[in-house]
Amino acid sequence: MSDEKPAEKPAEKPAEAHRGDHNLFILGIISIVIAIVTTVVSLIIYHKSGDIYLDRSRPGFLPDEEEVTTKPETTYSFPSSGTLTDGVLDDYILHFEEAIEIIDDLHSPFSETPLSDESLGIPAAPAEGPAESAE
Amino acid sequence: MVKNHTYFGRSVFITMIFLTAILSAAASPLFSEKVTALSDDQRGAIEQNCATTKQSLKQLQKTDARTRSYLGSAYEGLLVNYITPLDLRLINAGQPNANLTTIHSNIITTRQRFVAEYTTYSQSLEELLSIDCYNHPDEFYNKLVETRQKRAELSSTTTNIRNLFSEHLTAVRRLKSSLGGDKNE
Numbered sequence: 017m018s019d020e021k022p023a024e025k026p027a028e029k030p031a032e033a034h035r036g037d038h039n040l041f042i043l044g045i046i047s048i049v050i051a052i053v054t055t056v057v058s059l060i061i062y063h064k065s066g067d068i069y070l071d072r073s074r075p076g077f078l079p080d081e082e083e084v085t086t087k088p089e090t091t092y093s094f095p096s097s098g099t100l101t102d103g104v105l106d107d108y109i110l111h112f113e114e115a116i117e118i119i120d121d122l123h124s125p126f127s128e129t130p131l132s133d134e135s136l137g138i139p140a141a142p143a144e145g146p147a148e149s150a151e
Numbered sequence: 152m153v154k155n156h157t158y159f160g161r162s163v164f165i166t167m168i169f170l171t172a173i174l175s176a177a178a179s180p181l182f183s184e185k186v187t188a189l190s191d192d193q194r195g196a197i198e199q200n201c202a203t204t205k206q207s208l209k210q211l212q213k214t215d216a217r218t219r220s221y222l223g224s225a226y227e228g229l230l231v232n233y234i235t236p237l238d239l240r241l242i243n244a245g246q247p248n249a250n251l252t253t254i255h256s257n258i259i260t261t262r263q264r265f266v267a268e269y270t271t272y273s274q275s276l277e278e279l280l281s282i283d284c285y286n287h288p289d290e291f292y293n294k295l296v297e298t299r300q301k302r303a304e305l306s307s308t309t310t311n312i313r314n315l316f317s318e319h320l321t322a323v324r325r326l327k328s329s330l331g332g333d334k335n336e
Binding site: 066069070072076077079080092093094095096097098099100101102105106108109111112113115116118119120122124125126127128130131132135136137138139141 | 189190192193196197200203204207211213215216217218219220221222225226228229231232233235236237239240241243244246266267269270271272273274277292295298299302303305306309313316317319320323324326327330
């Protein structure tokens with residue numbers, strides 16, 4: 017006589033296990049939604065605050081190779097302590113003039129030319145008169 | 152189970168409404184443009200040169216980013232390595248110079264304005280690039296005029312900062328000559 021018990025039918029998952037699976041699924045979905053929302057919000061803030069325009073690490077705006085390899089020319093820094101004499105100020109003026117040349121190297125930054133009608137191939141506006149109606 | 156489904160559906164619905172509200176708020180400026188009338192010649196030229204114009208504007212966007220970075224570092228360098236230490240040194244020496252302090256604070260304010268104006272200008276340029284100049288030449292031109300104005304303001308601010316640096320130099324020369332009378336090294 018064997019003690020074998022009659023084969024049992026595979027037990028169905030209890031209701032609690034079902035609920036656990038379901039909750040896990042919901043947790044996954046909610047996490048994804050939260051991740052999407054926070055990413056969208058941070059991108060909007062990044063864009064709206066204008067930081068995007070100051071960020072040169074975004075694709076298409078990375079510094080050119082020559083910009084990266086060029087070392088800063090001056091490392092002079094005026095000491096913030098010590099006595100102030102004629103000679104010290106002479107030295108200051110000399111270095112300051114050199115540093116200002118860096119700015120002067122750029123001739124008329126943000127000039128009007130690149131956005132002018134002429135540069136963009138747009139003919140001059142007709143003389144003032146009754147405006148043509150737009151279609 | 153049914154209760155869970157209802158709850159889940161409601162959460163997704165609320166999230167979707169929230170997302171839609173955020174996206175529409177972000178996109179609203181794109182739909183609030185006024186369109187001005189152009190002559191037929193101008194309209195034709197914009198439509199015809201649309202691709203070339205966009206290409207030049209994209210190039211300009213890159214050049215401007217480079218210029219902004221270059222000028223930004225130069226302004227920062229002058230403030231950090233020269234102007235601020237000189238002011239501190241004068242204060243430490245018990246000889247604060249009101250004129251130099253005023254110029255210093257004007258430089259800081261103008262530099263902040265430069266950053267703000269650059270941001271507004273870049274935003275305008277990007278909006279200009281997003282307009283379909285082939286199908287909406289009037290809208291494109293309108294935005295171009297607005298972008299030009301912002302660029303002109305930015306250009307004027309860079310001139311102001313440069314003038315303030317010159318003023319600073321003049322003030323230092325004046326300070327030197329006033330010191331020269333008392334002590335010569």
